[in-house]
Amino acid sequence: MIIIQKVNTRKTTMGHSQADKAQSRERILRKAADAVRDTGLESVSVGKLMRSVDLTHGGFYNHFASRSDLLAQALERALVEGARSATASMKPGDAPRSYEMRIRSYVSRAHRDARTSGCAIAALASDVSRADEASRAVMSAFIDDFVGQLAQSMDSQDEGDAMLAVSAMVGAVLLARVQTDPKKSDALLKSVRDRLLALNQDGPA
Amino acid sequence: MIIIQKVNTRKTTMGHSQADKAQSRERILRKAADAVRDTGLESVSVGKLMRSVDLTHGGFYNHFASRSDLLAQALERALVEGARSATASMKPGDAPRSYEMRIRSYVSRAHRDARTSGCAIAALASDVSRADEASRAVMSAFIDDFVGQLAQSMDSQDEGDAMLAVSAMVGAVLLARVQTDPKKSDALLKSVRDRLLALNQDGPA
DNA sequence: TGTACATCAGTGAACGCGCGTTCACTGATGTAC
DNA sequence: TGTACATCAGTGAACGCGCGTTCACTGATGTAC
Numbered sequence A, B: 001m002i003i004i005q006k007v008n009t010r011k012t013t014m015g016h017s018q019a020d021k022a023q024s025r026e027r028i029l030r031k032a033a034d035a036v037r038d039t040g041l042e043s044v045s046v047g048k049l050m051r052s053v054d055l056t057h058g059g060f061y062n063h064f065a066s067r068s069d070l071l072a073q074a075l076e077r078a079l080v081e082g083a084r085s086a087t088a089s090m091k092p093g094d095a096p097r098s099y100e101m102r103i104r105s106y107v108s109r110a111h112r113d114a115r116t117s118g119c120a121i122a123a124l125a126s127d128v129s130r131a132d133e134a135s136r137a138v139m140s141a142f143i144d145d146f147v148g149q150l151a152q153s154m155d156s157q158d159e160g161d162a163m164l165a166v167s168a169m170v171g172a173v174l175l176a177r178v179q180t181d182p183k184k185s186d187a188l189l190k191s192v193r194d195r196l197l198a199l200n201q202d203g204p205a
Numbered sequence C, D: 001t002g003t004a005c006a007t008c009a010g011t012g013a014a015c016g017c018g019c020g021t022t023c024a025c026t027g028a029t030g031t032a033c
Helices: A020-039 A047-054 A057-062 A069-086 A099-106 A109-115 A120-129 A132-153 A159-178 A182-199 B016-041 B044-054 B057-063 B065-085 B100-105 B109-113 B119-129 B133-152 B159-178 B182-199
Strands: none
Touching: A020 A057, A020 A069, A047 A069, A047 A159, A047 B119, A047 B133, A057 A109, A069 A099, A069 A120, A069 A132, A099 A109, A099 A182, A099 B016, A099 B044, A109 A182, A109 B182, A120 A159, A120 B044, A120 B100, A120 B119, A120 B133, A132 A159, A132 B065, A132 B159, A159 A182, A159 B119, A159 B133, A159 B159, A159 B182, A182 B159, B016 B057, B016 B065, B044 B057, B044 B065, B057 B133, B065 B100, B065 B119, B065 B133, B100 B159, B100 B182, B109 B159, B109 B182, B119 B133, B159 B182
């Protein structure tokens, strides 16, 4: 005896409640923030994005005014998540992260290889440097924060010193991602990491 | 008396000689190398590019096998021109550029503002970090050269020191291009520049 | 040097495709009674 | 609690557009004699 099961060929029925809507919006935005860090701002298309969260393209405009509106929000989200991952596993009340911990986790092979969950400044600096003023302003605020927080973790407490460190951190991760020779890529990270760590030992007089 | 001039409505007639062909190819490639640094690898379209050198799109394939073939060559050209501009006005036989001159010209407002004629590593690092292995290999070679040459100009002659410097140089120019507040952008360049210059004074012990 | 012919750089119409966006429609959700 | 109705999240066809690429054509260049 053969049993032919009636298969539901419809996609999983999407909810229609307000809570479902908020959840859909969140899934779209989260996916976009990842995609943007992984393959760049311009790589995100409405159709592909909606398909990746099992929705159809038409519904996109229930959540965002336009692709460019989405991109602006995805950039901010990516920056927030990137910054949060830098302070991951911190509970409120924990002492602020040490300079050494910050450098070791940022200038690392793990960070180089985890573009999607890593720092969005490193992932998107070139793209945003070419983008409109609004996008650049959003990232500027995160750069300022990044510099300010790093400065507080340094012996010198000097923002100028932190600017050097942040520039080198971002540059090193970027160059390590370009480098095709894994040994050279690792060596670059190690050289920059060691020197940034040494930089925080109080210099000569 | 009114004179109605017969206006030649045809575009300037293009030559058909072999020399003309080489010249066309060169014009296309040079324009592409600029465009790529100015607005990113993905921004270059065959139609717009050909229009910008006063040709029609169909002829493109007399010169390049495909858009992606052009892009690979434009990337290399952009890197060559960027590297050349870093050593501009040097005649053969001149002493190699000093460390101080290199830092002062790279980490500068002029370089920040001259994306099209500046270093292609800074302009395209994010894009290339996401590109195929072939493109990454092309840029890798230029990074290695850049590090090697900078090391030779340093007191320590140390490639690791040069890796820190190159990372900070590239990172600083990128961040300065993102920063929307001109004062902060200038200050970041100055802070990084001063510290990179100080780095070459022989350290303690 | 002059003529006849092959070559081939450049032209522009045409192709299929994916894009962002719009819209009439559907059916589950949520509300008024 | 039950019913009737309005709302609106999600669907999928359709739009105009720019893209990369192809191709039949044109006329100047370059060559063979």
